[in-house]
Amino acid sequence: MPFVMKKMYAPIKQKAFLYLIKELDYTQKEAQRLIAKGRLFINGEPMTRTAGEIEGEFEFIYFEPITKGLEATAVYDEFVVFDKPSGVLIHPQNRKTPYSLIDELKYQYGRDANIAHRIDQETSGLVLCAKNKESERDIKMMFEQRDMKKKYLALVHGELKESICIEEPLLRREDESAIVRMVVKVHEEGKASKTDIRPLKYFAETDMTLVECSPYTGRQHQIRVHLFHVKHPIVGDPIYGQSEEDIVKFLDKELDAEKRIELSGASRLLLHANELEFELYDSVYNIKSKVDFEQICLESMITNSQCE
Template sequence: MPFVRKRMFAPKKQKAFLYLIQELGYTQKEAQRLIAKGRLFVSGKPMTKTAGEIEGEFEFIYFEPITKGLEPTYEEEEFVIFDKPSGVLIHPQNRYTPYSLIDELKYQYGRDANITHRIDQETSGLVLCAKNKQSERDIKMMFEQRDMKKKYLAFVHGHFEKELTVEAPLLRAEDESAIVRMVVKVDEKGKASKTDFKPLQYFSEVDMTLVECSPYTGRQHQIRVHLFHVKHPIVGDPIYGQSEENIIKFLERELSEEERIKYSGAKRLLLHASELGFELYGRSYHIKSKVDFLKTSLLYVM
């Protein structure tokens, strides 16, 4: 379990954040943020005053990363790239999440290493991670300036016959029903969004197409919504292209694996972050995933 509750002892009265700095190596900002989040307990009650004092025994909840042996697909002095498997979260959802990619990163490269962007839990593929706080700032600035070129592979329903550019604004819905807390839709009031699509191979026996996707913008669920918009939803997508009843069942974790395969075509979302292209510290990089997405996808659909 990455979050552990540890019993600790302060031999003399002192500021709690100073103890965490001296004993656990946090910065003042980190120590005070953790105290404010209720991670430090005195007599069983959380301390939330960042200038609070401790003496004697207390408990502290902190993140202790674990490893499952996931090795990076590419590494430089300032950054590292992982090929994230489908089903692995980028960050823990709560204190009880057993494992996420941030575990692997911090276990291997230390507390200052951090993930610089996100892909969905079920999306597999490349994730660029910083090894230190300076490279984290530099990489996040690169993303903000849209200097990162990404390519994805997706298996979609139907025969996707020709190259296509979709420019459809996206809006995160927040007003219709309980299901929309995760749903993004095409709406003229939304944010400008653009994706290029290129069909690579059609599989007539299952009526599905392998498509290369190149997003120019990085909106939430952009590729998924744009493909659904042009009537080629991604195979295995439990949200876009599904009935409201099945969306609710999926969000409430009541949709069985058999039902999901029946209605969406696969037990996982068949979307893979396959390539990253960028310039950093005076060098150009073009990193490709080492995962054979075509081969692994066919195991799900054929």
């Protein structure tokens, strides 16, 4: 598990953040942030005062990344790109999360490496990661300025015959529903959002279409909500297009795989980040996933038919 509790010893009385800087090579900002988050314990009690002092034995919760051997799809001097499998988190949800992509990145490229953007846990595909603090800042600025072109592949229910441009505003707002954890909806008060959808291949036997999705904005769940809005929900989506009762079961991890396949058509969300195109440091990059997503969709269809 990446988060481990380590016993440490300070031979003389000193500021805790200075000890962490010296012993663990943190910056002052990093050390004080971790102390403020309650990562340092004295006699079992967390210290949260960033200027607090330590002497003798204490415990510190330390992020120690692990690897599962996931290799980067593309490696450059300032950044790398991973092809994230479906089901893998970008960052740990809590200290008990056994593995996430940040583990793999920091294990292979060091503590200063960081993930520059996010995709959902169930979405597979390309994730751009910075190797250092400087490139992280520049890449995040690139995303903020919308200088990144992204293309996704998705398998959707129904036949989509022609390309469509969806420009529906998206709103995330808490309400009294039991599903406030995921509420994103098309709403006139929402933020401007735009997604181009292009059909690639229709599978008549399952009445499903493989489509390419090009989002021009980066709203949460944008592609999923837009496709659901035009009556072509993504196969395997356990949220959009499902009843509130079943959504809550999924979020509470009480929806078994067989029931999920019955409700949504697959045991995973069939959405894949397939291509990234951007300009960085005077060079243009076009990076494509090496995953055969159509084959994954075909295998999903076979699995689903076997479960019927």
